[in-house]
Amino acid sequence: MKNYKIILSATLLTLSACGVNKVKSTSAGSDSAKNQASAPAANTSMFAKMQIKPAIKVGDPVELKFTVYNDADTARQFCKWHTPFEPLMSKYLDVKDASGQEMLYKGAMAKRIMPPPASSYIKVNPKDSLSTTVDLLKAYDISKPSKYTIIYVGQNMSGLAVKDSVEFVYGGK
CATH class of the missing domain: 2.60.40.2970 (Immunoglobulin-like)
Incomplete structure (x- = not known):
C-alpha cells in the first residue's frame, strides 16, 4: 500500500511540473512565441x-x-x-x-x-x-x-x- 502512495505522489508531482513547464515554454520558447507574448x-x-x-x-x-x-x-x-x-x-x-x-x-x-x-x-x-x-x-x-x-x-x-x-x-x- 505504501508503494502505491509513493507512486501516486511521484506521478502527481511529475504531472504538475509538466504543466508548469508547458506554460513557460509557450511564452519563452521560440522567437515567434516571444513576439506574440510581448x-x-x-x-x-x-x-x-x-x-x-x-x-x-x-x-x-x-x-x-x-x-x-x-x-x-x-x-x-x-x-x-x-x-x-x-x-x-x-x-x-x-x-x-x-x-x-x-x-x-x-x-x-x-x-x-x-x-x-x-x-x-x-x-x-x-x-x-x-x-x-x-x-x-x-x-x-x-x-x-x-x-x-x-x-x-x-x-x-x-x-x-x-x-x-x-x-x-x-x-x-
Whole structure:
C-alpha cells in the first residue's frame, strides 16, 4: 500500500511540473512565441494600408507605400519593428508570384531584445496618419516578370492590422 502512495505522489508531482513547464515554454520558447507574448495587441482604432502601382517595369523600383491610420480620439503608438518604418531588418511581408511561390527574402534579420525599448515605438496623433515607402527590390528576390501578391505578416510584433493584400504586375520594359 505504501508503494502505491509513493507512486501516486511521484506521478502527481511529475504531472504538475509538466504543466508548469508547458506554460513557460509557450511564452519563452521560440522567437515567434516571444513576439506574440510581448507584442502589443492589435488595436482596432489603429490600422495600416498598403499601396503599390499596379504595373511596374523591370528595372524600376518596386515601391510599396505603407500608411498607418489612427482613428482614435487620443494619440496611439505602434512598434516600428516589422514595418517599413525601420530599415529592412526583418521579413514582415509575404511576396508571392502568380504560381503562389514565395519570393526569397534576402534582407537582414535582426535579433531583438524583448520587450521593445521605448525608442522602437512611433506615436500617431488622433485622427491622423503616417506614411513611408520602401523599395522591395532591396530585400526580396523579385526578378522575373509575373503578377505578385504582397501580404503583411508583421502584425504580431507591430500591433498593426492590414486587412487587404496588394498586387502588381512586374514585367515589360
